[in-house]
Amino acid sequence: MAASFFGPVRFVGVIGDDCPFDLSKVFAGRDVDLTGLEIRAGSKTFRWAGTYHGRMDDRTTDSVELNVLAEAPPSVPDIYRDSKFVFLANTAPALQIELLGQVDKPEFVAADTMNMWITEHTRDLSELLKRIDCLVLNDEEARLLSGRTNLIEAAGSVLDMGPDVVIVKKGEAGSFMATASGERFILPGYPATEVLDPTGAGDSFAGGFMGYIAKAGKIDKDTLRKAVAYGTVIASFTISTFSLNGLTSISIADIEDKLETLRNSVIF
Amino acid sequence: MAASFFGPVRFVGVIGDDCPFDLSKVFAGRDVDLTGLEIRAGSKTFRWAGTYHGRMDDRTTDSVELNVLAEAPPSVPDIYRDSKFVFLANTAPALQIELLGQVDKPEFVAADTMNMWITEHTRDLSELLKRIDCLVLNDEEARLLSGRTNLIEAAGSVLDMGPDVVIVKKGEAGSFMATASGERFILPGYPATEVLDPTGAGDSFAGGFMGYIAKAGKIDKDTLRKAVAYGTVIASFTISTFSLNGLTSISIADIEDKLETLRNSVIF
Numbered sequence: 001m002a003a004s005f006f007g008p009v010r011f012v013g014v015i016g017d018d019c020p021f022d023l024s025k026v027f028a029g030r031d032v033d034l035t036g037l038e039i040r041a042g043s044k045t046f047r048w049a050g051t052y053h054g055r056m057d058d059r060t061t062d063s064v065e066l067n068v069l070a071e072a073p074p075s076v077p078d079i080y081r082d083s084k085f086v087f088l089a090n091t092a093p094a095l096q097i098e099l100l101g102q103v104d105k106p107e108f109v110a111a112d113t114m115n116m117w118i119t120e121h122t123r124d125l126s127e128l129l130k131r132i133d134c135l136v137l138n139d140e141e142a143r144l145l146s147g148r149t150n151l152i153e154a155a156g157s158v159l160d161m162g163p164d165v166v167i168v169k170k171g172e173a174g175s176f177m178a179t180a181s182g183e184r185f186i187l188p189g190y191p192a193t194e195v196l197d198p199t200g201a202g203d204s205f206a207g208g209f210m211g212y213i214a215k216a217g218k219i220d221k222d223t224l225r226k227a228v229a230y231g232t233v234i235a236s237f238t239i240s241t242f243s244l245n246g247l248t249s250i251s252i253a254d255i256e257d258k259l260e261t262l263r264n265s266v267i268f
Numbered sequence: 269m270a271a272s273f274f275g276p277v278r279f280v281g282v283i284g285d286d287c288p289f290d291l292s293k294v295f296a297g298r299d300v301d302l303t304g305l306e307i308r309a310g311s312k313t314f315r316w317a318g319t320y321h322g323r324m325d326d327r328t329t330d331s332v333e334l335n336v337l338a339e340a341p342p343s344v345p346d347i348y349r350d351s352k353f354v355f356l357a358n359t360a361p362a363l364q365i366e367l368l369g370q371v372d373k374p375e376f377v378a379a380d381t382m383n384m385w386i387t388e389h390t391r392d393l394s395e396l397l398k399r400i401d402c403l404v405l406n407d408e409e410a411r412l413l414s415g416r417t418n419l420i421e422a423a424g425s426v427l428d429m430g431p432d433v434v435i436v437k438k439g440e441a442g443s444f445m446a447t448a449s450g451e452r453f454i455l456p457g458y459p460a461t462e463v464l465d466p467t468g469a470g471d472s473f474a475g476g477f478m479g480y481i482a483k484a485g486k487i488d489k490d491t492l493r494k495a496v497a498y499g500t501v502i503a504s505f506t507i508s509t510f511s512l513n514g515l516t517s518i519s520i521a522d523i524e525d526k527l528e529t530l531r532n533s534v535i536f
Contacts, residue, residue, distance in 0.1 A: 149323055152459050153461055173440070173441030173442070174441070184459060184533055185533060185534075186456040186533045187536070191419075191420050191444065191454055192420070193421060225536035229536045265452055265453060266534045267534075268490075268494050268497045
């Protein structure tokens with residue numbers, strides 16, 4: 001949804017036949033190809049429930065049901081093989097590698113990961129990091145993966161593991177991007193007054209980031225910076241309300257407006 | 269020390285005759301007028317000792333000896349009465365008001381405060397806020413003073429209490445400035461790799477901020493933004509090592525270099 005503001009999106013994923021949403025309706029009118037969406041009969045959709053604490057910057061998991069995610073993985077449709085910009089959302093790194101292997105010659109591959117894969121699937125993750133161009137992770141994960149407390153050093157250490165670009169998300173405090181060529185970009189969080197539900201902020205950031213890069217069709221310094229800014233702005237819409245409502249109710253013009261506000265807020 | 273990089277500084281304060289430093293030597297070669305420094309015979313200097321935890325973003329106080337600060341306050345020398353730019357460092361708001369009353373016609377007055385004054389000297393602080401142009405405080409203090417969790421709302425609420433400018437410092441996460449005219453400026457923290465001792469970061473920020481404003485001699489939007497950026501950069505030198513060493517070992521050229529790096533790090 002986040003990426004679709006910028007151009008066509010090809011979706012890969014698997015849900016059960018219990019899913020309460022008709023995703024073809026949810027994405028109606030948007031250039032989102034759902035050929036890669038498998039609705040598996042007799043299986044149940046992944047579910048997560050959690051509680052946010054304090055200022056919404058901390059959360060605990062109340063329940064997780066892997067359900068269909070513990071079964072056979074989805075596969076990438078043949079008609080997607082020529083995809084040039086690939087985002088591997090958070091899942092087991094071995095599966096991320098397998099899915100990536102089903103795309104012929106991607107130009108730019110970004111991936112998300114999480115604590116569990118860093119501590120328990122270390123070898124797979126290490127292999128993945130050699131095959132991707134960009135890793136998106138949060139500050140805690142960056143510290144865990146690198147073993148370094150300082151985020152600048154942590155990002156440098158992750159670059160040494162393979163990717164050319166590392167983006168460290170720091171929630172309300174914004175994000176930090178480091179590249180192998182020495183580029184350093186820091187962006188504060190969007191000054192949001194409404195934060196109803198941070199769920200999906202990270203995915204929205206990644207979607208906006210990748211959507212903009214795919215639209216730009218290149219990966220230079222300016223494009224990467226703008227992509228981080230678009231990701232930041234789109235995530236701010238997501239957290240302003242529940243579910244996908246923050247994204248389904250806006251247009252690219254709203255995004256451009258907020259991007260301009262953010263740009264004007266950081267210049268000195 | 270932080271302000272002296274930009275121009276002449278007039279110092280007001282009181283220490284005991286036990287102070288292990290000769291401040292006239294510490295400030296030698298800098299345009300710092302120490303007429304307002306009282307070295308009180310038979311009194312002991314204020315002392316604070318604390319411990320920093322985790323990533324240095326949290327600290328506990330191990331001991332405080334108010335000593336000379338619990339005695340009669342210092343006074344502003346007559347030759348300082350024409351000062352145009354005044355910074356009231358953190359102390360009891362009643363004393364800040366008293367000191368401010370010893371300056372004839374200041375053009376821009378900024379003040380710092382802390383939790384203790386917010387909760388226990390509420391009326392004095394409220395009076396102070398009506399007499400100053402700018403309040404500099406950290407995120408926790410902004411939330412405490414305003415009773416609002418969201419920092420944007422907290423800053424707005426503090427503006428309603430009197431000052432035209434509010435600067436909320438968020439440590440590693442940078443700072444946020446809001447003005448009564450609707451200006452909103454957000455700046456990430458300087459991407460520091462070395463953080464040895466955060467003690468004095470807030471005072472260094474305020475010193476750099478005020479020093480730049482006094483040098484500029486005006487208080488427009490651009491000046492305020494640049495002042496926040498200079499404060500941020502100077503604080504990053506302070507925390508890179510112990511005591512004043514981070515500031516005594518640098519020149520204005522080092523500060524300009526870092527400012528340029530910070531500026532280039534946030535543009536998109």
